[in-house]
Amino acid sequence: xxxxxxxxxxxxxxxxxxxxxxxxxxxxxxxxxxxxxxxxxxxxxxxxxxxxxxxxxxxxxxxxxxxxxxxxxxxxxxxxxxxxxxxxxxxxxxxxxxxxxxxxxxxxxxxxxxxxxx
Numbered sequence: 001x002x003x004x005x006x007x008x009x010x011x012x013x014x015x016x017x018x019x020x021x022x023x024x025x026x027x028x029x030x031x032x033x034x035x036x037x038x039x040x041x042x043x044x045x046x047x048x049x050x051x052x053x054x055x056x057x058x059x060x061x062x063x064x065x066x067x068x069x070x071x072x073x074x075x076x077x078x079x080x081x082x083x084x085x086x087x088x089x090x091x092x093x094x095x096x097x098x099x100x101x102x103x104x105x106x107x108x109x110x111x112x113x114x115x116x117x118x
Contacts, residue, residue: 055079055082059079060075062082063075071113073111077110077111084099084102084103084106085102086099088102
């Protein structure tokens with residue numbers, strides 16, 4: 001039984017790699033590189049600044065909730081948990097498969113937030 005699960009996992013990774021390779025071969029990577037190279041420092045500054053503002057605003061919602069619940073979690077810790085969850089959600093089929101459960105587990109294990117509260 002364990003051997004067949006290993007084969008299925010290996011085949012899944014193989015098919016995933018082949019599909020990713022096919023998708024990347026169809027993308028206009030030269031156009032992407034040209035577009036990125038054409039960006040000026042001010043463009044980068046504006047886009048990065050806007051992203052940081054959005055991330056801080058989203059984390060502030062969590063900060064308000066954790067402060068109201070007297071959980072003692074800092075803004076930097078919240079940003080870390082949120083970004084880790086976003087990363088996992090980005091590479092899994094949906095937030096319920098990785099990002100959100102990871103955020104709950106981190107709040108519970110790292111910051112001692114009770115499970116139902118997390």
